Each structure stands twice: as C-alpha cells, then as structure tokens.
Amino acid sequence: MNILQINSSARSVGxxxxxxxxxxxxxxxxxxxxxxxxxxxxxxxxxxxxxxATLGALFTPADKRSAEQAARVALDDALIAQAQAAxxxxxxxxxxxxxxxxxxxxxxxxxxxxxxxxxxxxxGPQGLLKNKKVYVTLARGGMHKNGASDTQVPYLKTFLGFLxxxxxxxVYSEGLGMGPEAVAKAQAQxxxxxxxxxx
Numbered sequence: 001m002n003i004l005q006i007n008s009s010a011r012s013v014g015x016x017x018x019x020x021x022x023x024x025x026x027x028x029x030x031x032x033x034x035x036x037x038x039x040x041x042x043x044x045x046x047x048x049x050x051x052x053a054t055l056g057a058l059f060t061p062a063d064k065r066s067a068e069q070a071a072r073v074a075l076d077d078a079l080i081a082q083a084q085a086a087x088x089x090x091x092x093x094x095x096x097x098x099x100x101x102x103x104x105x106x107x108x109x110x111x112x113x114x115x116x117x118x119x120x121x122x123x124g125p126q127g128l129l130k131n132k133k134v135y136v137t138l139a140r141g142g143m144h145k146n147g148a149s150d151t152q153v154p155y156l157k158t159f160l161g162f163l164x165x166x167x168x169x170x171v172y173s174e175g176l177g178m179g180p181e182a183v184a185k186a187q188a189q190x191x192x193x194x195x196x197x198x199x
Contacts, residue, residue, distance in 0.1 A: 001035040003028055004086035008042045008104035009094045009139075016173050017092035020137035020190055024090050024171070027198040038082055042103035048075065049106050058113075076110040083111045089132055089165070094139040098151050108159055117163050127164025134160055134168040135197075137190070141177030169197050 005025050009015035029035050048054065057069035058076075065073065083089065093100055100108075111117055111129075118127050136156055144150040153170060160168055173190040175182035 001028070001032050001087045002085050003035050003037045003088045003090065004082050005037060005039045005090045005092075006042065006104070006107060007039065007092045008101045008107070009092060010043050010096075010101060010103065012041075012043060015092065015094065016139035016176055016187070016190075017094040017137045020139070020171055020173060020194065021090045021092035021135075023191065023194050024135050024137065024198065027194065028088060028090075031198070038086070040079075040082070040107075042101075042107055046103055047079065047106045047110055048072070049102070050109050076113070079107060079110045080113060080116060083117070083129060086132060089134045091134065091136045092139075093136050093152065093156065095141070095144065095152055098144075098149060100152060100155065112159075112163060125162060127162055127166075130164040132165050132167070134165050135171065136168060137171045138173065139176060140172070140174045143174050143178075145172050145174060171197070 003025055005021055007015070007018045007021060009017050011018070025037055025039075029037065053069075054072055057065060057072045060069055062070075062073075091104070093104055096102075099105075114120065117129050118125050120126075138152060142149075144152075156170075157168060160166070171190055171193050173186045175186050
C-alpha cells in the first residue's frame, strides 16, 4: 500500500488538520505495517501557483519547451506521479476564510491535467485517478458542517470526483475558535470518528 499524506495548513506546529491526518496515517500503518508513506508539507515546501508563465509552459508541446518551461512542468509532474502511485490519499484541509488554503489549491491545480489525471469524452469529463481511498481532515474555528457556510466539502467532493476519486471520507474538528472546552470536545469527537472509520 502506498499512502500519500498532504498537509496544507500554514502552521508548522499546532495544526489540528495535520494532527488528524497524522492519526489516520498512523492507524493505516498499524493495520498495514509495510505500507509506504510519502508526506508532503505544502507550507514547508510550497508549490508555485499558476501564473502566465506556468500556463505558457503547460500549453507548449514538450519538445518545444524552453529549459525553464520544462523545469516548471516537471514540478507538477512530480506531484502527479505521487498522486498516481498512491492507493490512499490523506489530506489535511483547514478552513481559511470559508475555503481551502492557497497551498492546497496550488496542489490541486498541479495535479489536475487534461489527458493525464482527467480526460474529456463524448459523455463529459472522466477522472483517471481511480480506485483510491481518500481521507480529508477538516479543521474549522466555527461550526459549519452541513451548513450553507461549508463551501469546502462541496468543492472538495466536486474536485476529487472530477479526477476520479469518489471514495472520500471526511473527518471534522469544528469549533476550534470557541474556547478550550469546545476544542477538547471537537478533538475528542474527531478522534472517535477516526477510530470508527478505521477499525
């Protein structure tokens, strides 16, 4: 089993989404000791955002790219290869201003490539990153689950499904900005939810 862990919190320490992602990976490793784990910390190693030069590189045929363009595309290629090789993907996704972090968005932009991770067909787009289990740990300061303010989960379901990843489990830790008692309650519930989905 190949496990890919994506940490997208801007915090290097004290991140609840990362704590929960670590807990999921630990349980997966305990169940399958020979599993290989690749961790990518998008704050420690930020991936460049899409800009005009990036688009120019991506839309230039490989044999016509400059050395700089080839190097830029190679950065995305490395992330795509990791996603393709993974059997399980664990994503730590804190909520920043009702959405995912810019770090996670840049990772998504890097791994979404027509003809590689999805393709257009006569029946619409088809995802090519299939047969993967995905866990997403969601850390929020307020209470958003199943509410109109939770723009994260619909977006994540849409994006992951677009790439063919439809087996997605979400673990929530909410109310983290509402005082120590709320934090303790949120963490305990999230830990219990992990134990429930990963027996």
